[in-house]
Amino acid sequence: EVQLVQSGAEVKKPGESLKISCKGSGYSFTSYWIGWVRQMPGKGLEWMGIIYPGDSDTRYSPSFQGQVTISADKSISTAYLQWSSLKASDTAMYYCARLAGGTVTNAAVDYWGQGTLVTVSS
Amino acid sequence: SYVLTQPPSVSVAPGQTARITCGGNNIGSKSVHWYQQKPGQAPVLVVYDDSDRPSGIPERFSGSNSGNTATLTISRVEAGDEADYYCQVWDSSSDLDVFGTGTKVTVL
Numbered sequence: 001e002v003q004l005v006q007s008g009a010e011v012k013k014p015g016e017s018l019k020i021s022c023k024g025s026g027y028s029f030t031s032y033w034i035g036w037v038r039q040m041p042g043k044g045l046e047w048m049g050i051i052y053p054g055d056s057d058t059r060y061s062p063s064f065q066g067q068v069t070i071s072a073d074k075s076i077s078t079a080y081l082q083w084s085s086l087k088a089s090d091t092a093m094y095y096c097a098r099l100a101g102g103t104v105t106n107a108a109v110d111y112w113g114q115g116t117l118v119t120v121s122s
Numbered sequence: 123s124y125v126l127t128q129p130p131s132v133s134v135a136p137g138q139t140a141r142i143t144c145g146g147n148n149i150g151s152k153s154v155h156w157y158q159q160k161p162g163q164a165p166v167l168v169v170y171d172d173s174d175r176p177s178g179i180p181e182r183f184s185g186s187n188s189g190n191t192a193t194l195t196i197s198r199v200e201a202g203d204e205a206d207y208y209c210q211v212w213d214s215s216s217d218l219d220v221f222g223t224g225t226k227v228t229v230l
Contacts, residue, residue: 035219044224045157045165045208061218062123095164106212108155108170115164 002026004034004096004113011119012086019082020116022096029077030054033099033107036070036081039115040092048094050104051079059104086120093117124213126222133228140196142225144209147190152211154192156185160205168207169194196227204229 007021022034035050049060053072060070072079079096093115100110127145134140144154154172157165167176169185172192182197196203209222 037221044206045159045221047219047221050219059217062216100170104212104217105214106153106171108167108210109157109165110167110176112164112166 002098002111004098004111006094006096006113006116009117009119011121013122014086014088014120016086016120017082017084018086018118019080020094020118022079022081022113024077024079024098027098030074031102033102033104034072034079035097035099035109036068036079037095037097038064038092039095045095048081050099052104053077053079086118088120088122090118091120123216123218124211124220126209126211126220128207128209128222128225130223131226131228133230134196134199135230136199136201138199140199140203140227142194142196142207142209142227144192144194144222145190146192146211149190149192149211150188152187152213154185154187155210156183156194157208157210158203158205159208165208199227199229201229203227 003025005023030053036048038046048064049070051058051070053074069082096113097109098111099107156169158168159165168183172187173185184195
C-alpha cells in the first residue's frame with residue numbers, strides 16, 4: 001500500500017528555522033516526483049515545488065523560490081521542506097504529494113500526505 | 123504564469139447536477155485533473171486527464187475539456203459531495219503545476 005506519512009504539527013517563533021518531512025512507503029521512492037503544496041488558513045491550494053528523489057532534480061514555483069528549500073534523502077525514502085527563517089505568513093497546512101506515473105508533465109497527484117500544520121507566532 | 127479561474131461557489135439541490143468550471147487560456151490543449159477536499163482532510167483525486175476516474179470514484183463524477191474551459195460535472199448530487207473542488211494543470215511554459223482558485227460546492 002502506497003503511503004506518504006508526514007511529520008507532526010509544529011509551533012515556531014518568527015525567525016526560527018524548520019524542516020518538515022514526508023516519508024514514502026509501498027512504492028519505489030526514487031521513481032516518482034514528490035511535490036509540496038501549501039494551504040493557508042481558509043485558502044486554496046498552492047504548488048510550492050517538486051523534487052525527483054532519484055536524482056534530486058528540484059523545481060520551485062516563482063512565489064516560493066528562495067523562500068524554502070526542498071530536498072530528499074533516498075536512502076530513507078523521505079522528502080523534506082525547510083525554512084531558514086520563518087515568518088508569521090508561513091502559517092499554513094503543508095501537504096506532500098506524489099505525482100502519478102513517474103512523470104512530471106501532465107501528471108495528477110495520486111497520493112497525498114496527511115498534512116503538517118505549521119504555526120508561526122510570537 | 124498560467125492562471126486557472128474557478129467560480130468561488132456553486133450551490134445545488136440534492137439529486138440535481140453540479141457543474142464546476144475551470145477557465146484558462148487554451149486549457150483544452152492541456153490535461154486537467156480535479157480534486158475534492160473536505161474540511162480537515164487532504165485532497166482526493168476525482169478526475170484525471172480531463173475525464174478519467176480513479177478506481178473508487180463514483181460514475182457520478184465526470185469531466186470535459188475544450189477551448190478555454192474545463193468542466194467537472196457531478197450528477198445526482200449527494201450531501202456527501204459538499205466540499206471544495208480544485209482543478210490542476212501542468213504549465214509547459216513554466217515547467218510547473220498550477221491549481222485553480224477553488225470552488226466550494228454547497229448542497230442545499
